[in-house]
Amino acid sequence: AQKVTQAQTEISVVEKEDVTLDCVYETRDTTYYLFWYKQPPSGELVFLIRRNSFDEQNEISGRYSWNFQKSTSSFNFTITASQVVDSAVYFCALSEPFTYGQNFVFGPGTRLSVLP
Amino acid sequence: GAGVSQSPRYKVAKRGQDVALRCDPISGHVSLFWYQQALGQGPEFLTYFQNEAQLDKSGLPSDRFFAERPEGSVSTLKIQRTQQEDSAVYLCASSPLVGGGETQYFGPGTRLLVL
Numbered sequence: 001a002q003k004v005t006q007a008q009t010e011i012s013v014v015e016k017e018d019v020t021l022d023c024v025y026e027t028r029d030t031t032y033y034l035f036w037y038k039q040p041p042s043g044e045l046v047f048l049i050r051r052n053s054f055d056e057q058n059e060i061s062g063r064y065s066w067n068f069q070k071s072t073s074s075f076n077f078t079i080t081a082s083q084v085v086d087s088a089v090y091f092c093a094l095s096e097p098f099t100y101g102q103n104f105v106f107g108p109g110t111r112l113s114v115l116p
Numbered sequence: 117g118a119g120v121s122q123s124p125r126y127k128v129a130k131r132g133q134d135v136a137l138r139c140d141p142i143s144g145h146v147s148l149f150w151y152q153q154a155l156g157q158g159p160e161f162l163t164y165f166q167n168e169a170q171l172d173k174s175g176l177p178s179d180r181f182f183a184e185r186p187e188g189s190v191s192t193l194k195i196q197r198t199q200q201e202d203s204a205v206y207l208c209a210s211s212p213l214v215g216g217g218e219t220q221y222f223g224p225g226t227r228l229l230v231l
Binding site for chain 1: 156158159160161205209217221223224225227
């Protein structure tokens with residue numbers, strides 16, 4: 001069965017610090033997709049990134065970077081030089097490509113607070 | 117609008133009351149999903165539509181929950197005889213294509229409080 005674990009419930013950092021949010025997943029499939037979403041206080045889940053299981057190349061987008069390691073079943077998310085606007089709940093999610101419907105499994109989320 | 121919209125944004129219901137939650141997906145998106153998000157938790161799948169067909173409703177918690185998408189665009193999630201445990205945020209998401217692995221785009225959610 002699919003499962004996503006985000007062991008960090010809450011993280012607080014001071015502005016400009018780097019912070020890494022951990023995500024560990026479980027799946028029996030060799031083909032799958034991983035996602036990160038941001039949920040600010042407004043409540044809307046904002047899509048950040050989608051990676052497939054065959055692409056382990058790390059990705060950088062501005063201050064955001066993602067480290068995908070199949071060997072440890074992890075897909076960690078790093079924010080460099082954090083800003084107050086980064087304060088939100090971040091969710092990691094897993095999906096399988098050959099199913100539909102109940103194919104998105106979310107982790108419990110990590111609440112990030114960036115203090116000025 | 118360009119994104120997924122949901123209404124109402126907030127709903128307070130008395131226990132036993134029926135409620136209807138509306139979702140307007142991104143125009144042209146084939147797939148539509150409903151999720152329930154309890155306080156402090158991640159979203160949990162409720163049901164999935166491909167156009168007007170409800171292909172998966174395995175996540176609906178009871179027969180008091182009913183969803184429809186009659187014309188393949190707007191969807192309504194109805195909860196009959198609401199209970200306090202139904203209090204949660206209900207999120208709608210749409211994606212342009214069919215099949216797992218496609219990015220889902222979420223609406224702002226409807227926060228339901230059952231008193």
